[in-house]
Amino acid sequence: MTHCYEFPRPAITVDCVVFGLDEQHTLKILLIQRNLSPFKGQWALPGGFVRIGETLEDAALRELQEETGVKDIFLEQLYTFGAIDRDPRDRVITVTYYGLVNLGEYQLEATTDADEAAWFPCDRLPLLAFDHEMIFQTALNRLKGKLRYEPIGFELLPKKFPLSQLQKLYEIVLGQELDKRNFRKKILKMDLLIELDEKQKDVPHRAARLYQFDEKKYQLLKQKGFNFEL
Amino acid sequence: MTHCYEFPRPAITVDCVVFGLDEQHTLKILLIQRNLSPFKGQWALPGGFVRIGETLEDAALRELQEETGVKDIFLEQLYTFGAIDRDPRDRVITVTYYGLVNLGEYQLEATTDADEAAWFPCDRLPLLAFDHEMIFQTALNRLKGKLRYEPIGFELLPKKFPLSQLQKLYEIVLGQELDKRNFRKKILKMDLLIELDEKQKDVPHRAARLYQFDEKKYQLLKQKGFNFEL
DNA sequence: TCAAAAGTGTTCCTGGTACACCCATGC
């Protein structure tokens, strides 16, 4: 069965740049290996065609799960790429999303599609299909920008985390070292972290206190004009 | 002639939220009156279908000129809206842009399409077609956000402007009064304004010195990590 | 000479930055 229109229509896809923090020391993204032409065998961002009855975000979440098994994650629209020749076959416009996951809680499941999925360190990506390198760069810039003035970093950490891990995350993504005392002072002063009565386990040194981000409190403060900024 | 595809495809449109500053005192946006169903007779954002051989931005610029005569303006991608029922006829995904113009330099030309175009104050918009109210709100929020940390405000002013006009612009968009001395100190300290040997003319009081934004210098500083922030 | 906006400095206080040592724990 075919679907016909009076004017030619571009195809619409979604693509996802999903960031994860590996052992809290390397920023990685999720890629899949294409088993179809074009760019067969090359690595690419997970994504695919938007179905006629689903929203863009639904499409992104569905493709992500189908191709990588990853689900229930923070996902936000990034940018829409519409260069005419970005796909050699056809005019394809892609609406891109970036996502954040706590890598520790995710094992890559066997994918239902035959594509292989894997995490790659952001500073050593393979050659990517289509214009996915550009999409990745856009996502990385967005992540760096947003991290400063929105509390999205917590999405990359487990629910309970020591402050040092949070600091490490900022250092990795922003690419600069931060002073431990100043970092703690600043983040604690915002009063958005819940101090837990728990400590790290199985560490070969003094165990650090664990904290939890207070999402509800943040939402309240945000409505009152509060601005997270680090 | 028809165009057929194996799977159904959404239609792709672009829509533009173009802001202008009227007499330097009211923030307005550009609307057109629809002369076609649906929402016939209602006001809507200028926009239309993306052609198969043009980029998204080209489509936005073209529709803008066709429907309103406005061209050669600052335009930046805003967000892509893809709710399933946002158009009652068909599945339509719209890639939206926001634009900034110096209203003083623009007269609305007779439009080639029959639609009527007009500027409306942002705080007194008519009922808008489709989900255009939501798109407008998104654009306004983006404008407010960007104005603080990127020098886009100059796009809303003539090339040569007195500092008081720049301040007024910030006050209008951000919705709060600013201290004159502090504002001047801050903006002049950045050293991004060229002090001209010209003054206002035809004003019924002391004429203010005119300034000009130094785009080249800003680009240089930006590369070196400088951040515009007001 | 009056009205209307232009233009200009100082003080105070907050918040950022720089910086070094002791503590708890596991091995």
Add this chain to the structure above:
DNA sequence: GCATGGGTGTACCAGGAACACTTTTGA
């Protein structure tokens, strides 16, 4: 007892915020 990271306070400095008067010009 040693190695590893956890945890803490202070002094200095820069930049933001508050604030009022004189100047210029046209009507």
